[in-house]
Amino acid sequence: MIEIGILRPDGLYIQAIAATSEAALALHPPGTLLVPLRPSEHHEWQGDSWAYVPPVPGVPASVTRAQALVALHEAGLLPAVEAAVEAHTYEVLRIWWRNALSFERANPYLNALADELELSAEDVDSLFLAAATRL
Incomplete structure (x- = not known):
């Protein structure tokens, strides 16, 4: 018995x-x-050998206020x-913004603000990814 790799046309x-x-x-x-x-799972077949492809970072669930x-x-x-x-007319949203120590990606206030500013889900995800790289 031998262990082999098989790559199908699909x-x-x-x-x-x-x-x-x-x-x-x-x-x-x-x-x-x-x-x-x-x-590894981070390798893709390219031509005649495996090439390393760095993993795409996931969108963080939360970032600090400073980030x-x-x-x-x-x-x-x-x-x-x-x-x-x-x-904003909703006082609770203003209180949340002024006092939040962290921002959660799934927070309804955050997503409401994003909608009001015409930011897409992808825009917000990109901001969270950028924020996560800040100290």
């Missing part, structure tokens, strides 16, 4: 144990390749956000 990678490589290939469609074992303010400042959005907060 891009599916399979790590298998088989008696022979020919026996393993016989189970898959034409164009299937025998390849070296994939070094959020710096990210908004760097994006040029801080004055607009502060103006929207001060003009």
